[in-house]
Amino acid sequence: MSAVSDTAAAVPRRTKTDRIRRLTTGMPVSVRLSLVVLVIMALVTVFARWLIPFEFDQMDLRARLAPPFPLEGFDWTHPLGTDKLGRDVLSRLMIATQTSILLALLGTLIGAVLGTLLGFVAAHFRGWVDEAISTLVDFQAAMPWFIIALAILAFMGNSMLVFLLLMGLYGWERYARITRGLVFAAREQGYARAVEALGGRPAVIYRRHVLPNIMSPLIVQLTINFPETILFETSLSFLGLGIRPPMTSLGQMLGEGRDYLVTAWWLAVIPGTIIFLTTLSMSIFGDWLRTRFDPSLQD
Amino acid sequence: MSSLVIEKAEIGTPRHRDAVSSPTLLAAENLSRSFVYRRGSLLRREARFRAVDDVSLTLREGETLGIVGESGCGKSTLGRLLSGLARPDAGSATFADLSLSSLSGQAWRASRRDIQVIFQDTAGSLDPRLPIEEQVREPLDLHAIGTPESRVQAAQEMLDAVRLGRHMWGSVPGELSGGQQQRVVIARALILKPRLLVCDEPVAALDVSIQAQIISILQDMRSRLGLSMIFISHDLGIVRHIADHVAIMYLGQIVESGPSETVFSDPAHPYTRALISAVPVPDPKRRRQRRLLSGDPPSPHTPPPGCRFHTRCPLKVERCTSEEPRLTLQGAHGVACHFAEVAP
Numbered sequence: 001m002s003a004v005s006d007t008a009a010a011v012p013r014r015t016k017t018d019r020i021r022r023l024t025t026g027m028p029v030s031v032r033l034s035l036v037v038l039v040i041m042a043l044v045t046v047f048a049r050w051l052i053p054f055e056f057d058q059m060d061l062r063a064r065l066a067p068p069f070p071l072e073g074f075d076w077t078h079p080l081g082t083d084k085l086g087r088d089v090l091s092r093l094m095i096a097t098q099t100s101i102l103l104a105l106l107g108t109l110i111g112a113v114l115g116t117l118l119g120f121v122a123a124h125f126r127g128w129v130d131e132a133i134s135t136l137v138d139f140q141a142a143m144p145w146f147i148i149a150l151a152i153l154a155f156m157g158n159s160m161l162v163f164l165l166l167m168g169l170y171g172w173e174r175y176a177r178i179t180r181g182l183v184f185a186a187r188e189q190g191y192a193r194a195v196e197a198l199g200g201r202p203a204v205i206y207r208r209h210v211l212p213n214i215m216s217p218l219i220v221q222l223t224i225n226f227p228e229t230i231l232f233e234t235s236l237s238f239l240g241l242g243i244r245p246p247m248t249s250l251g252q253m254l255g256e257g258r259d260y261l262v263t264a265w266w267l268a269v270i271p272g273t274i275i276f277l278t279t280l281s282m283s284i285f286g287d288w289l290r291t292r293f294d295p296s297l298q299d
Numbered sequence: 300m301s302s303l304v305i306e307k308a309e310i311g312t313p314r315h316r317d318a319v320s321s322p323t324l325l326a327a328e329n330l331s332r333s334f335v336y337r338r339g340s341l342l343r344r345e346a347r348f349r350a351v352d353d354v355s356l357t358l359r360e361g362e363t364l365g366i367v368g369e370s371g372c373g374k375s376t377l378g379r380l381l382s383g384l385a386r387p388d389a390g391s392a393t394f395a396d397l398s399l400s401s402l403s404g405q406a407w408r409a410s411r412r413d414i415q416v417i418f419q420d421t422a423g424s425l426d427p428r429l430p431i432e433e434q435v436r437e438p439l440d441l442h443a444i445g446t447p448e449s450r451v452q453a454a455q456e457m458l459d460a461v462r463l464g465r466h467m468w469g470s471v472p473g474e475l476s477g478g479q480q481q482r483v484v485i486a487r488a489l490i491l492k493p494r495l496l497v498c499d500e501p502v503a504a505l506d507v508s509i510q511a512q513i514i515s516i517l518q519d520m521r522s523r524l525g526l527s528m529i530f531i532s533h534d535l536g537i538v539r540h541i542a543d544h545v546a547i548m549y550l551g552q553i554v555e556s557g558p559s560e561t562v563f564s565d566p567a568h569p570y571t572r573a574l575i576s577a578v579p580v581p582d583p584k585r586r587r588q589r590r591l592l593s594g595d596p597p598s599p600h601t602p603p604p605g606c607r608f609h610t611r612c613p614l615k616v617e618r619c620t621s622e623e624p625r626l627t628l629q630g631a632h633g634v635a636c637h638f639a640e641v642a643p
Binding site: 189190191193194195197198199200201204209212213 | 382384408409410411412415416418420422423424425426427428429437438441442484487488491
């Protein structure tokens with residue numbers, strides 16, 4: 001207990017730039033590179049409509065299967081070549097990236113919100129509610145979700161809503177588990193009890209005090225879940241059960257390119273590389289965030 | 300069975316204000332609270348111990364009552380019962396005309412405007428992420444008192460009143476020292492202008508120099524707001540300084556109570572005497588007769604029969620092991636001991 005008096009030096013207020021600077025100091029090169037990749041992906045996702053040189057479904061049968069830069073015979077009109085119907089691969093790639101990332105983002109958010117909410121509900125009501133939710137969590141964790149998603153999509157047909165819901169349900173149980181444990185712990189903390197003694201309703205305590213204090217591990221979980229959701233989407237689309245033509249996604253492009261692996265390998269390799277780079281970058285960034293937020297992992 | 304009503308001060312006048320004729324603010328009758336320490340099953344009975352056992356007391360408007368005892372004697376539980384944060388198993392606590400144990404939901408939350416508590420764990424009772432100015436303002440937000448602008452102003456006035464400089468208002472609790480944090484907690488508790496403030500070991504974790512500062516702020520706020528206070532502490536010096544009345548607790552019961560001056564200058568219970576003789580006196584020439592107690596207090600799980608203090612009492616006789624002494628009043632001074640009158 002230090003005996004700091006009022007006249008001691010002013011405690012500096014935290015500013016935004018201070019925080020950003022503190023966050024970026026000592027950031028390893030790999031994390032910086034992943035951040036660059038992620039920023040590019042985000043920009044493409046937001047601005048794809050204005051960046052594409054051609055409409056993604058515009059066909060040109062005279063220029064089919066054109067090779068990409070720097071292979072022999074490429075043409076600057078189609079820097080990444082064209083596919084079997086003469087559609088510009090670069091344009092398709094951007095739209096596919098947009099679709100995949102938006103879907104993964106929405107799916108992750110649905111899972112995060114649902115899981116966090118159920119975690120709060122379980123921790124607040126305890127008793128049989130807690131047991132019911134915990135059982136659901138165990139159910140979800142034990143289910144081969146990918147196989148179930150395959151079956152549901154095969155039965156229900158190609159519905160964007162069903163596809164999105166399936167992605168949202170993928171991984172919600174982890175948020176629920178984390179949130180439940182953290183809320184249990186936070187409720188025993190002095191500040192939650194103190195606000196209760198001030199006359200605060202439980203909802204206010206959760207929203208204003210508990211949630212901000214348990215946000216870090218939830219955000220880390222989000223960054224871990226996001227690449228998995230991208231892989232989930234691309235795998236289903238690759239099998240022809242997720243995004244289907246004429247729409248496109250990274251997985252759907254990969255699936256289409258598979259047929260031309262011998263004659264035009266780039267059709268599969270280019271979207272594959274993008275999937276790989278995005279998920280890897282997200283994982284590296286998420287790992288770094290976790291060590292950053294978790295004091296026990298810091299040296 | 301100890302049953303005690305702190306009557307109006309007859310011996311020694313209250314030092315802080317004229318509390319003699321003021322009305323009763325808080326009345327506790329036969330409060331008991333026990334906790335389970337071993338769960339029951341088919342094969343064994345549930346085991347409980349009584350943290351607070353049949354305690355009655357009265358607090359008048361404007362008075363400060365000190366509750367003193369060793370750690371584990373149940374004084375914190377008593378504080379929680381008296382402030383309505385915990386419910387008694389038996390007995391009742393009545394604040395003004397409100398029966399604290401029967402309030403629920405909305406009514407209980409509304410009662411927090413009048414009863415506030417300051418906990419020992421200061422650092423823990425502040426949200427580590429919110430700037431202190433917002434935390435001091437929060438009670439007004441919770442109870443929807445005044446306009447948003449008036450709340451900000453009230454919070455700033457309160458921070459001024461506890462002598463926290465303007466440059467600290469935007470800090471988060473981790474950037475403050477323990478004493479500063481405690482002042483934030485005091486400001487947050489008093490911004491509602493409560494009628495009763497229950498302080499549970501408010502300075503136990505602080506340096507002595509900071510303790511004095513906190514106590515002086517509490518006294519200042521007490522006279523400014525006309526607060527009644529319950530001050531729980533194991534520090535006799537501080538209690539003597541701040542309290543009009545004291546109650547000495549041992550193993551969940553009150554063993555002696557009365558006006559501070561009387562209890563401290565003329566203690567009647569052997570436990571109180573031992574406590575007082577253990578307080579260091581800063582004068583090497585003045586030698587005192589020390590009455591050190593031997594051993595730890597017995598386990599509250601299985602309190603000894605008869606007088607609970609007899610296992611450590613220098614005056615113990617046969618009668619003490621079988622017959623429980625009742626708290627008997629002589630004027631405002633109550634003692635639960637068979638030797639209260641004859642003790643040297």
